[in-house]
Amino acid sequence: MTLVTTKEMLKDAHQNHYAIGAFGAHNLEIIKAIIAGAEAIGSPVILQTTSSTYRYVEMPYMIALAKAAAEQAKIPVALHLDHGESFQVVTECLSAGYTSVMIDGSKLSLEDNIALVRKVTDAASSLGVPVEAELGTIGSVEDDLVSMEDQALFTDPLMAERFIRETGIDSFAPAFGTAHGNYKKEPKLQFDLLGKIQAVSNLPLVMHGASGVPKESVRKSLDYGVAKVNFSTELKDLFAEELRAYLIANPKESDPRKYFIPAREALIELVKTKIAMLQK
Numbered sequence: 001m002t003l004v005t006t007k008e009m010l011k012d013a014h015q016n017h018y019a020i021g022a023f024g025a026h027n028l029e030i031i032k033a034i035i036a037g038a039e040a041i042g043s044p045v046i047l048q049t050t051s052s053t054y055r056y057v058e059m060p061y062m063i064a065l066a067k068a069a070a071e072q073a074k075i076p077v078a079l080h081l082d083h084g085e086s087f088q089v090v091t092e093c094l095s096a097g098y099t100s101v102m103i104d105g106s107k108l109s110l111e112d113n114i115a116l117v118r119k120v121t122d123a124a125s126s127l128g129v130p131v132e133a134e135l136g137t138i139g140s141v142e143d144d145l146v147s148m149e150d151q152a153l154f155t156d157p158l159m160a161e162r163f164i165r166e167t168g169i170d171s172f173a174p175a176f177g178t179a180h181g182n183y184k185k186e187p188k189l190q191f192d193l194l195g196k197i198q199a200v201s202n203l204p205l206v207m208h209g210a211s212g213v214p215k216e217s218v219r220k221s222l223d224y225g226v227a228k229v230n231f232s233t234e235l236k237d238l239f240a241e242e243l244r245a246y247l248i249a250n251p252k253e254s255d256p257r258k259y260f261i262p263a264r265e266a267l268i269e270l271v272k273t274k275i276a277m278l279q280k
C-alpha cells in the first residue's frame with residue numbers, strides 16, 4: 001500500500017469509539033518497530049514527526065522510509081507532521097509527501113491562530129491532506145506552561161466551536177489535562193471539559209502527551225471522541241534504556257546489526273500494548 005491520509009482512519013475510529021496510535025518516528029529502527037507492532041494488532045497506524053525530526057533524518061530519507069514502511073506493511077500507514085510551527089513548515093511537508101499535517105498556532109491569539117490554520121486548511125485541502133490543530137496550551141512537563149492543572153490553559157469549549165467552524169480543520173487537539181514529556185505525578189484529565197468540547201466539535205479529537213497517562217484514562221477518553229492518541233516520550237525512553245543496557249552488558253559489541261535488536265524488540269511490544277489499549 002502507498003501512504004494513506006489520516007482522513008478515513010480517524011473517521012472510522014471516531015465513529016466506532018476506538019483510536020489510532022500516532023507514534024514519534026525518529027529513525028529506521030523505531031519506524032520498523034512501530035509498523036511491526038501495528039501489524040501484530042492489525043490496526044492502521046500513524047508515523048509522526050516534528051520538523052526537528054525530519055531535519056535530523058533529512059526530508060528525502062524521511063519520505064523514502066515512510067513510503068517503504070507503508071509499501072511493506074499489511075496495514076494502512078499515514079505520515080503526519082506533529083506540531084508544525086509555521087505555514088512554511090507545513091508547506092514543506094505537503095510538497096514532500098506527508099499525508100497529514102498539524103499546524104500549531106496555540107501560542108498565537110485566537111484571531112491569529114484562526115487565520116494561520118485557515119491558510120493551512122486552504123493549502124492542504126487542495127491536496128486532499130487533512131489538518132489537525134490545537135487550541136489552548138497543552139505545553140510540556142518541562143515548561144512552566146503546562147495545562148495539567150492550570151484552568152487558564154485549558155481549551156474553552158465556546159472558543160473551540162468558533163475555531164473549528166472558521167478553520168475547517170479535520171481533527172482537533174484540545175488542552176484538557178495532558179502534557180508532553182514525563183509526568184511528575186499522575187495527570188488528571190478533565191472529562192467534563194472534554195465532554196463539552198466533544199459536544200461542540202463533532203470531530204475526531206486528539207490526545208497529545210499520552211505517554212504516562214493511565215490506561216483507564218486513555219480508554220475513557222475514547223468515549224469522548226478521542227480518535228488519535230500520540231505517544232513519543234515512552235518510545236524514546238524505552239529505546240534508549242534498552243540500547244544503553246545492551247551496550248553496558250556487552251561493552252565489546254560494535255555491530256549495529258546486533259545492538260539495535262533488543263531495543264527494537266522492546267519497542268514492538270510497547271507499541272502493541274499501546275495500540276491494544278486503543279481498541280474498542
Ligand SMILES: [Zn+2]
Pocket residue numbers: 082083138180208209230
Ligand atoms: Zn503534542
